[in-house]
Amino acid sequence: MTARGWFLFSLMGVVWGIPYLLIKVAVEDLSPSVVVFTRCALGALLLLPFALRQGGLLRTVRAHWAPMLAFACIEIIGPWFTLTDAERHLSSSTAGLLIAGVPIVGVLAARLFGDAEVLGVRRITGLALGLAGVGVLTLPHLTGGDARSLAEVFLTVVGYATAPLIAARRLKDVPTLQLIVPCLTLSALVYAPAAAASRPASLPSATVLACLAALGVVCTAVAFVAFLELIKEVGPTRSTVITYVNPAIAVAAGAVFLDESLTATILAAFALILTGSVLATAAGPKRDATGLERVAEAAETEAVGSKRDAVGPEGR
The missing domain is CATH 1.20.5 (Single alpha-helices involved in coiled-coils or other helix-helix interfaces)
Known part of the structure; x- marks a missing residue:
């Protein structure tokens, strides 16, 4: 990986490791629709001037509207709501660890999209270990009324694993800003009615407002630009390996700022998912x-x- 690739990788590992903490704080006072709308609207407003300055924004949308619509639905509109709604019942640590399964699902999704690379024993072992880690983490919640939240996180994982394939195969020639701005704008419009209907009666606390601002500016505007550049730099499957770092950031942030406990179950799940993800996304056997x-x-x-x-x- 190039120096630029490592920089983008490190940046993404941090800025997409903290949203779980920020979302957990925000949904204590706000509905998921308000959180997602604010996040998308802030990101779109910040990036729109730069996209317009590039020129050709409308022409790009007309030429690529179908894959852009698919990307917006699979990466933003669906996953951001399901993840935010799930964190009303799950800890930020649990959500972050479950999202670490994205590379594993990404390997399976790549094969469904026609990737003919041989998995090999090592990658199959990685898939099994990762699934075992997810099982260790989710089983305690299945009897506690959190099955819906777990299903929502699973849908988020599927979206996060599939969307980079669409970006790499159908949108690789689209400038980053001209892809992100329409997708964020569409997402904000989709959630605007629900956000208006569930808006709070009074102004949220300064802490919640700060979390919303960080979600929109850092975890959306900055993060998406960096992520799409990372996809172009290292490819769709390897780009999802940022989720090796994200759960560590999520668990640490939850423990430090929200007093979420680091149980033996969480540590065991972290080890299994991380090891499984590394093995599952390792390079396949090279042909002679x-x-x-x-x-x-x-x-x-x-x-x-x-x-x-x-x-x-x-x-x-």
């Missing part, structure tokens, strides 16, 4: 290209010889 290269070289030599015979000495 020596024989293929020899065949290609022989074919090229034969083709050159045939051309020379056909043209003759005068043709040089």
Whole structure:
């Protein structure tokens, strides 16, 4: 990975590790619709002037509206609401750890999209370990009335794992800002009616307002620009490996700022999910290209010889 890639990777590991804490604080006083709307609206307003300055924004939307709509629905409109709603009942640590399963689902999604790379024993083992970690983390919640919240986080994971594939395959030539601004704007419009209907009767506390501002500015505007640049730099599957770092940030933030406990179950799940994700996204076995290269070289030599015979000495 290049120095630029490592910088983007490190930045994303932090800025998408803290939203779980910020969301947990915000949903104590606000509805999920208000949180998602504010986050999207702030991000769109901040990035819109820069997108307009590039020029061609409307032309880009007309040319790529279908994959952009799919990306907005799968990356933002659906996952941000389900994650925010789930954190009304789950701790920020639990949500962050479950999101760490994104690389595992990303491997499976890539194969469904036509990736023919052989998984191998190591990657299959990684998938099994990751799923075991998710099981360790979720089983205690299944009997506590949190099954819906767990399902919402699972939907979020699927969206986060699938959207980068769409961005890499169908939107790789679209400038980052001209992709993010329409998607955030559409998302804000979708949630505007529900946010208006569930708006608080009084102004939220300064802490909640600060969390909303951080979600919109840092975790949305800055983070999305960095994330799409990371996809272009290292590819869709490797870009999801930022979730190796995110859960550590989420667990640490939850423990420090929200007094969330670090139980043996959480630590065991963290170890299993992290190890499984690393193994599941490791490079697949390389093909032995020596024989293929020899065949290609022989074919090229034969083709050159045939051309020379056909043209003759005068043709040089």
